[in-house]
Amino acid sequence: MNALVPGLAGGLIAAGLLAIGVGLRPTAEPPRQPPQPRRRLLTLSPRTRVLVLAGLGLGLAGWLLTGWVLALVIAPVAVVGLPVLLSAPPALAQITRLEAMEEWTRSLSGVLTVGVGLEQALVATLRSAPAPISGEVTRLVARLRARWDTETALRAFADELDDSTGDLIAANLILGTRRRGAGLASVLEGLAESVAADVRARRQVEADRAKPRSTARWVTLISASVLVVLALSGTYVEPYRTPIGQVILVVLLTAYVATLIWMRRMANGQPPPRFLGPHPDAAALR
Template sequence: MTDLELIALVSGAACVAGLVLAVAALAGSGTPARPAASSGNGLRRLWLGAGTSRREQRSHQLLLGAAVVAGALAFLLTGLPVVGLIVAVAVPGTPWLFSVGRAEERAIARIEAVGEWTRRLKDVSATGQGLQQAIVGTITSVPEEIEEEVRLLAARLQAGWTARTALLAFADEIGDPVCDQVVAALILHLTDRGERLGDVLGSIASAAAAEVATRREVEAKRTQPRFAVRFLTGMTLAVLAYGLVNTEYIRPYGTAFGQLVMAVLGVAFVGLLVWVRSMSQPPPPARFLPAPDPEEAVA
């Protein structure tokens, strides 16, 4: 192998290796990204993923391990390093592409749950209980989609957090302007102690129901581009599977130049899939409440 061929081979491998990291980062971008303090934090995020629970982190680690094993097997079957890298990318990338729309469906379900919880909070507060007691009283009937967040809110209030900081933390965890409206009404009630809190919560719950209906209508119109993402992903998997079974199909890419061409085509095709997927996703809703200040958590 000449020096030029070696350089071409290393360049192709580097391109796809970068693609592996890019897809892994994208697949774990369910939450807004925060600036990394160091390269060690970046590696830790890559290893643990964006999941907040141990179960989600464990699933992410198993997926990374499966990607490494699948890539190694593909390389052994074909003898082509770029094929191994592409297969390694496909393992975490395929679930991410097939899951297009699920994040928005989950967000809609959570907003519907916020509306239901708001109605229950209105009913409990109408009995004359204080705001903290009313929130704690809704734990037994809170919808499953936001049960963890409401239980954490009640635990923070019972642990001595200031009500404002606990409510802001709750809104930050839900991350939707509909919840911001509920929290803003509760925070205003803490300062003016008005008697119309129930009316305000009832209006917000009705607005949440209208918002859910609108988002579901928009989601129905996004079906076609999301089907295109799944169709292209399925075709890609079929081509990869055929290439692994019939090595004659990918034999022309066996040279260093062929590997470079395969790497460029792979990057371009995955970039196309990511672009089509992004077009089928709604922009993140704009929130208006600030993030909680940890220094104000305890009065």
Template sequence: MRLPAQVELIAVLAGAACVAGVVLAVVAVVGTRRPAPTGSRHWLPRLWRGRSPNRRDQRRHQAMLIAAGLAGAGAFLLTGLPVVGLLVAAAVPGAPWLFTVGKAERQAIARIEAVGEWTRRIKDVSATGQGLQQAIIGTVASAPDEIAEEVRLLAARLQAGWLGRTALLAFADDIGDPVCDQAVAALILHLTDRGERLGDVLGSIASAAAAEVATRREVEAKRTQPRFAVRFLTAMTLLVLAYGLINPGYMAPYREPAGQFVMVVLGAAFVGLLAWVRAMSQPPAPARVLAAPDPEEVLA
């Protein structure tokens, strides 16, 4: 028995609202290193710009949103099913988000290794008799690529007259890892007491960074299997969805309001399960040692 037109409309709108929430949730987690300011109430411009302050990342985020809208509109026009359009729109940012799982951790491991190399270089430069700040500035040209931008910014802050402690805390905040916090803590202590064992301390920290890199790489290798399962399930789902787009008969059972509702439930459950598996395969955020610098204590 066919339902009244009003009931069909309500069912379709309810399904569209549910999947729209899934789309916004997926889009909200796609992005970059820094979260958006929590105090901002202008959520729509923030959604359009993304969570990265970098202009290049913002343009990439905006291109992805445009591609998601066009893909969703094309799927809706091809099938006549609004839920399919929303699912396709969610798949555009969602698929890279799932397929690139582990990328952030690999980058974090590479940055820890770079911090260890940079610490050794400070040790070598400071052993020549230069002051600590001059030694830091002298490592700009030879800084590893993974942290080259942060080291250049640290040197620029020191040359601009920032307090050494504040500049180093800002550098640690830019890196955002406890291994870097240990190196920065040693440098800050040297600024205050001018001890003679800085080289030994930096050498120990560099060795600890190498051990941390080895441990994290071993743990990262053990996470390969669940991440492969996430990629495999996502790829199979996208293939099934693509087959449904080119085969109208496959989508016939979902053209009724009940079918649209079932599609909403299945789609939301599948996206939620994938996000759950992805979250379980991600390492917890490491606890920081140092706090962010006080913005009022900048210039000497």
């Protein structure tokens, strides 16, 4: 036992000296990263700023009238967040863009039946391009006039549309540029009919989804109105004035908001994935 203690101590000293030697050994400094520009963490639009100020005013009034300190937080969050959660999802804007693609494809098919080339037909559709995709069509025509390769310009056009239906339209046009056949107009007409059927199906789905969304909107408005009335005049919510009651109120409201977020995510859905990858020439020319 007496010999074990000095041996253990000597081993620890040797290990310590080895660790000191490893630590003092010079190492190459990692390359310094260039200073990153400071990004603004939060950028509020003028409308959001007005809503935040209105919410703070309502929260301050609610705190003075009811004694609920949480009104300073609940009111701004409700004024800013509830319109976003209860508003129409972005699927309606996607349907509008799909409808614009269908209209533009049908117009392009009609121009091609006259007998002009594909590039001339694309330029001719600029004046009648629907508003939701007029910017993309304008840039496509500008690239063609700048002597871009037609396939490269069409791939850049698909990247700007950023939609699987846009990829389908661009892919058919790319095939038309390669083969230069006479059947492109009929192909585009059939594609426009397919997109129109897709638009009708999506509108029907959104009409079905609008019913539970409207129910949730009315339930939320009624619940908020009842809560405000009871907080101002009733004794039913007296337990929520205590610190424990405030905590319980926060938990209940958080669960309600989480339910609204969950419902909105279920209604949004996932867009179909794109299949037309970016063209290296288009990326190099940008």
